[in-house]
Amino acid sequence: MPRAGLSAGSPKVDFAIDMGNPLLNRTVDGFLKIAAVGACKVAAEDAFECLHKGSVSKNKLEQTLKNMCKEGAYWGAVAGLYVGVEYGVEKIRGRYDWKNALIGGVVSGAIISAASNSKADKIAKDAITGGAIATAVEFINYLT
Structure with a gap:
């Protein structure tokens, strides 16, 4: 809640x-x-x-x-x-790990980029960036 x-x-x-x-x-x-x-x-x-x-x-x-x-x-x-995508991926996969953050970041980055009328190259870059940031945050949280 x-x-x-x-x-x-x-x-x-x-x-x-x-x-x-x-x-x-x-x-x-x-x-x-x-x-x-x-x-x-x-x-x-x-x-x-x-x-x-x-x-x-x-x-x-x-x-x-x-x-x-x-x-x-x-x-x-x-x-x-x-957060919604990451939670959905967690429920579909049945696991809580860094891969959920990676997939959530990639999907979110791509959707947000596509919604702003970006071209395919920019959407791919934003998807990669979203996945990288989300995964890095997950690893940093694990270390602390």
């Missing part, structure tokens, strides 16, 4: 979303976690830009909020797709 939380010291805010299906639960969890990271990335970059320029405007704030939503939705969708 997807869980998220905020804590600063001892008080903790925690919530869970149950979609009634393990695949949907993991997909939504992946979306929410990475969407928040994408939104925070935009907020940090735009805050730095405002501090560097020494001014903040209502227009800049509105643009930042729009960009936070856009980046959050994009990266959340990427993460949700990857």
Whole structure:
């Protein structure tokens, strides 16, 4: 079941979303976690830009909020797709190992690239990149 939380010291805010299906639960969890990271990335970059320029405007704030939503939705969708594919592969193969991450990364990279109207060479490169990154993360998690 997807869980998220905020804590600063001892008080903790925690919530869970149950979609009634393990695949949907993991997909939504992946979306929410990475969407928040994408939104925070935009907020940090735009805050730095405002501090560097020494001014903040209502227009800049509105643009930042729009960009936070856009980046959050994009990266959340990427993460949700990857997590869903990896979980599906795990269920089909009946095993939990690095190969699920590899297949999930390849499929996700190819789908995301194809959805952005890339050519066949770019789709293949993005599929390879997705598989390589997902597999590397799996191995790094294993080492730590």
